[in-house]
Amino acid sequence: MTDLSPSGLHRRRALRAAAALGAIGALGLATTGCSGRDPAPDSTFVLLDGNKFTTAELKGKVTLVNFWATTCVTCVKEMPSIVATYQKYQDKGFETLAVAMEYDPPAWVLNFAQTRQLPFKVAIDNTGDVAKQWGDVKLTPTTYLVDKQGRIVKRYVGEPDFPALHRLIEELLAQQA
Structure with missing residues (x-):
């Protein structure tokens, strides 16, 4: 018999959330390389200022494309490291593009980007x-x-190991375009 009381519903939601967090945590430890370096998809990104930016414009640069949300605790935690990574390598041909998910309210994304001065x-x-x-x-x-x-070298689900990421960025920056 299913407990439909408010406390029973709360318990089931809490159990589902815990199971989901466990699955996400397990995935967060995994990084996957992309075999054969598949090309990055042809995409058009709408930037906060309304301008558009395409995948084609990334060619010639090593680029970090980060899908994130303002409500994602790990995303918020890793953002200072993403900023530091960008600042460390931007003058060497490195680009960063943070893509807020569709469920993220645009006003929240704009506020986050402005208050944290995302560069x-x-x-x-x-x-x-x-x-x-x-x-x-x-x-x-x-x-x-x-x-x-313009080929995907690595995909990270969860927060990357930033020292290892930096080594890979340096290796890719050293390669010819």
């Missing part, structure tokens, strides 16, 4: 199409590292 491009995926194009991203943070040729 890189921030886009809002209002329709969810960009997340679908990039492998049907549902979990945040999900981050892709793209080489100078």
Whole structure:
């Protein structure tokens, strides 16, 4: 018999949330390389200022594409490290693009970007199409590292190991375009 009382519903929701967090935690430890360096999908990103930016404009640069949300605790926690990574490598041909998920209220994204003075491009995926194009991203943070040729080198689900990420960025920056 199912307990439909408020406390019974609360318990079931709490159990589902705990199970989901456990699954996300397990995934957060996993990073996956993309075999054969698949090309990054042709995407058009709508930036906070209303301008558009395309995947084609990333070619020639090593790029971090981070799918995130203002309500994602890990996303908020890792953002200072993403900023530091951008600042460390921006002068060497490195780009960062933070893509807010479709369920993230645009006003919250704008406030987050302004109050934390995010120095890189921030886009809002209002329709969810960009997340679908990039492998049907549902979990945040999900981050892709793209080489100078526009190929996906690595995908991270959860917070990356930043020292290892920096080593990979340096390796990719050293390669010819």
